[in-house]
Amino acid sequence: AQSVAQPEDQVNVAEGNPLTVKCTYSVSGNPYLFWYVQYPNRGLQFLLKYITGDNLVKGSYGFEAEFNKSQTSFHLKKPSALVSDSALYFCAVRDPGGSYIPTFGRGTSLIVHP
């Protein structure tokens, strides 16, 4: 079975500071990992994914995420937060050997203060 956890309901950060949104996963094999962002009244938008290769993945809007197999984590990061980054962020995992349907986390609300 595949599962994903986002341990923080909300993350607060000041504009210009680095941000981290945490995600841990559980799959039986090597995972496919995704981050999506949801702005108010919008659908989920794809940010980045890890399939294989370099553990550091770069995505849209300056975001990046690092796949850490030993810690089963895929934390989302950005070096310098913008107020416009304030949104709901979802981590998702898919087990290539299992269902092709991804499992989503509960979401983490990122609030960037001016």
Add this chain to the structure above:
Amino acid sequence: EPEVTQTPSHQVTQMGQEVILRCVPISNHLYFYWYRQILGQKVEFLVSFYNNEISEKSEIFDDQFSVERPDGSNFTLKIRSTKLEDSAMYFCASSGQTLSYNEQFFGPGTRLTVL
């Protein structure tokens, strides 16, 4: 940039009534999905659809639910007899040909309120 669209944005209905939620996936995509998100909870998978048939469904997707692709563009979710607990945000998504690691493209959602 192509996008997934959904109508209506908000649907209010009485318990026991039928509702149909509509989606127009991205035109060259082949895989279609419905998810729901109850307020404050995680995004839950309902059903996936490929080649004009359901390819996978969750235990949430019981006999009250059905999906259809009535023409070449629309993808609908029908709830036959709504219950209070069906109140949620419903998201449609689509993805391209190689589904194993392709990201999904989501619509803006339909907020369903069952009174």
